[in-house]
Amino acid sequence: MNDTQKLVSDLSEQVSRLVRDELRLAKLELTRKGKRAGLGAGIVGAAGIVGLFGGAVLVAAVVMLLALVMPAWLAAAIVAVVLLATAAVLGLAGKKQVQQATPPVPRETIASVKADIGAVREGAHR
Secondary structure, three states: OOHHHHHHHHHHHHHHHHHHHHHHHHHHHHHHHHHHHHHHHHHHHHHHHHHHHHHHHHHHHHHHHHHOOOOHHHHHHHHHHHHHHHHHHHHHHHHHHHHHHOOOOOHHHHHHHHHHHHHHHHHHHO
């Protein structure tokens, strides 16, 4: 086997290994982003449930206030405000998680592949 054939064989093997490694990296990156999106969606769901409870308590406070004006309505109103504030915080946290996970593009892998292509081109031009 002459030197040219050996070089072509080595290049083929290295490119093959490089492609496998890049695919593995893309899979890991997409898995990480998928987990973050799932977490964000769960937090947004929790915010919706807490907001629903807050609305129910607020409705109960209004009903109690209208039925008879007593200190009980004040307690219900305070609980509703706390629940709604919690829902707002959870909603913002979930939104942040979802934004960090989108778009589900493996940016790190793309940058790495571009660098690899540049290195191969530079080597080929020599």
